[in-house]
Amino acid sequence: MIDWQVFRGEETIDPPLGPVADCTGLLIYTEEGTMSAHLMRAERASFADGSLDGGTREERAEAYRSIISYAGTYEVDEPTATVVHHVQIATFPNFVGADLTRTCVFEGEDTLKLDTPPMKIGGESLRSYILWQRKGTKAR
Template sequence: MRQPSATPSVRARLLGSWRMIDWKVFRGGETIDPPLGPATACTGLLIYTGEGTMSANLTLAERAPFADGSLDGGTQQERAEAYRSIISYAGTYEVDEPTATVVHHVKIATFPNFVGADLTRTCVFEDENTLKLDTPPMKMGGEPLGSHILWQRKGAR
């Protein structure tokens, strides 16, 4: 007789690469666009490694290139728009299995205030290939707003 398999740990379920499929921000009972614009105009990549490293990248899907094409180039306006159109950070992570939370220990980030921060996310697995990360309220537009991002495992349909 075959024994039922144990449910994998939260950490084991997080491992791998995920693509953003939706992003919601909440103001009271109202859903508003995320800081980059409508979720349908955004894309993202989230990676968790077995060694404990993570990377989160959210960006507008369509970003204008710099006219001069130089890595260190761009006009002041082009650079401001490039910064406005991406949220990216990386570091290490820890999982609290009983609460199904993951803490991102941020080492580098496009948003300087994230560097050195511990960002806690609640993990809700809608199925084996769909992950919703709920965030506690974070300041957006000067006010604390809750949000969640829906991720789909890369390669899953």
């Protein structure tokens, strides 16, 4: 992920995980039709006890607030320049079973912009996009 913009009307606001400079992400599409998307704050606190099922209530809440991940299958519709993510697993329970449609805009050979329809963020319906760069190429 090289950019993530959220819009309230014409105003640009920080994404749900905080300023884009503090975030990182990874998007994977396989030839077999599987996809996986992960967005998170780059700096996340470790759990004090270090166990996979551990963490205090506050540590677990902060861990949940600092990541958005989902995976499933996908379909591309070339005539409409869209991709549909058929979500099977997700950190956000409301995504499970959902079909998330994204408009694809290719910006050069190695950069993909995925525009989202308005999504509820902070109780408001806001539009956004995420800019992804293919692995092995340099960010702008």
